[in-house]
Amino acid sequence: MNLYNRAQYDKALAELAGVTFVDQWDARVAxxxxxxxxxxxxxxPLRLVxxxxxxxxxxxxxxxxxxxxxxxxxxxxxSVTEGSPLSADDLLAYIGRSHALVAKGLTKKLRVELGILEG
Structure with missing residues (x-):
């Protein structure tokens, strides 16, 4: 898997709960x-942030x-530039943690609505 490929990036990150995508800041934003x-x-150079x-x-x-x-x-x-020593699995783990860190700041009600927490 190449997370620097837009289609593969979208596919991998879409598996996380409550994810939406938007194109802004000259980037594909999750x-x-x-x-x-x-x-x-x-x-x-392509980079993941x-x-x-x-x-x-x-x-x-x-x-x-x-x-x-x-x-x-x-x-x-x-900011991780394509060609860094991090594997796709490492990047996915860090991105999953990023998702969790950001989701933690959401209201409990919204986390339940997004399927991050069970009601």
Whole structure:
């Protein structure tokens, strides 16, 4: 699986609960409850941007091809360039965690409506 391919990105992320997609900021943006949790840039070099925890942020930004995401850095977002040492499985795990971190900030009612929590 190549998450830098738009069709494969959409297919993989659509499996997460409550995900919607929108094209904005020259990117394919994945949202949960109207809040961004991941984006795939349209511009070269292709990159994925997602939220991570504090420990993951330090680990990830030490890798080649991974840096603080512009405009998101203060909230522990990373930008991962295609060709980084992260495998597709690693990226999917981090993106799933990003989805969970962002969804955690939604109201309980909305999380139930989106199928993230059972009512």
């Amino acid at each position: 949202k949960v409850g109207g809040k961004v949790f991941c984006l795939l840039s349209d511009a070269m 997602f939220k991570c925890g504090e420990d993951s942020f330090d680990i990830l930004t030490a890798l080649e091809g991974v840096e603080q995401a512009a405009y998101f850095a203060k909230r522990q977002w990373v």
